[in-house]
Amino acid sequence: MKKNWESYSDSGFKVPETYFDTFEEHLKENLRLVDMAAHKEDGFSVPQGYFESLDTRIKNKKVMILWPLNKRFITGALAAAAAALILVLFLWNPAPQENTFENLSASTLHDYLADEGIQEFMTEDDLTKIEDNNSIFQSFTMSDDLLFEMIDDQVLEDELVPEISDK
Amino acid sequence: MQSKKDHLQEQFNSLVSDYKVRLYWHIRRMVVSHDDADDVLQNTFIKVFKNLENFKGKSQLYTWLYRIATNESLTFLKKKARRLQISDEQLQTHLTDNLRSDPYFDGDEVQEKLQNAINTLPQRQKQVFLLKYYEELPYNEISKILETTEGSLKASYHHAVKKITKYVTEH
Incomplete structure (x- = not known):
């Protein structure tokens, strides 16, 4: 027996009066929404053939126009950076003072004189002057005996013996 | 000459017209409420529309439609149970309890x-x-x-x- 589906409600269930008459209409709306969601339609469009020709247009783009601008920019930036570096070094690290004995510290001089064996030939007065930061070469006086002791014997022989024998 | 898309659209329209009532009642008895049945029927036909092109005709068309409708109904019921935070069995009791107050039931x-x-x-x-x-x-x-x-x-x-x-x- 073929069922009469349209009036098939023998189980007590009902449907709104025009439900089946308007079903297709509602379904069409839903399908359109589903389609829109699938394609994320937002009203924007692109010129015909835009994506097909995009690769070619990118490849044909003249990049030379941009290079001189970049080069100028890079050169300028480098020059500015170098100038700033020089300025900073000049201000931060001024020319060192001239090394003079007056600038040397007393302990440096003491160390030097001791290392070279000179200190033992100096008087107490000379050492005191060094500690008072006075130039030893301004006040240092060396006796003849000391001078002779410091000069190598061979040098004395080479320089003085001929002179004596000439006389 | 009719395009493939137009042909599918025509086939779909005819299918909706022929099966909407049968599938509705099948779904309605499973989910009980009219509003839920409407949701599931819409989803069923949306799924049919998306897959109609791939329907190979190995099974009869109505068998294929019933299978989609049944699966959609079961999925819907599972989601509903989860939303209400109750078990599948408790959902069946819930459907029964609501039957008397359903404006679309006059049994x-x-x-x-x-x-x-x-x-x-x-x-x-x-x-x-x-x-x-x-x-x-x-x-x-x-x-x-x-x-x-x-x-x-x-x-x-x-x-x-x-x-x-x-x-x-x-x-």
Whole structure:
């Protein structure tokens, strides 16, 4: 027996009066929404053939126009950076003072004189002057005996013996 | 000359027109409420529309449609149970409780009792019973829809009938 589906409600269930008459209409709306969601339609469009020709247009783009601008920019930036570096070094690290004995510290001089064996030939007065930061070469006086002791014997022989024998 | 897209659209329109009522009732008995049945029927046809191009015709068209409708209904019921934070069994009781207040149900006492009895069945037995008793589909077609053996279906239907008879006589 073929069922009469349209009036098939023998189980007590009902449907709104025009439900089946308007079903297709509602379904069409839903399908359109589903389609829109699938394609994320937002009203924007692109010129015909835009994506097909995009690769070619990118490849044909003249990049030379941009290079001189970049080069100028890079050169300028480098020059500015170098100038700033020089300025900073000049201000931060001024020319060192001239090394003079007056600038040397007393302990440096003491160390030097001791290392070279000179200190033992100096008087107490000379050492005191060094500690008072006075130039030893301004006040240092060396006796003849000391001078002779410091000069190598061979040098004395080479320089003085001929002179004596000439006389 | 008619394009493939137009042909599919025409086929779909004809299919909706032919099967909307049958599928509606099949879904309605599973989900009970009209609004829920409407949602599931819409989703069923949307799925059909998306897959119509891939339908190979290996099974009969209505078998394929019923299978989609059944699966959509089951998915819907599972989601509903999850949304209400209740078990599948508790959902069946929930559907029964709401039947009396449903504006789209005007069944008499016997019909109401039958619906309540059906809603006490486990999901698989319920599906078999609805397809056999209301849709009057042969077992071989039901086995294609539910993707199970005919022997298993017969056993399920037998158990379902026994449980319903017991429920109706006891209430």
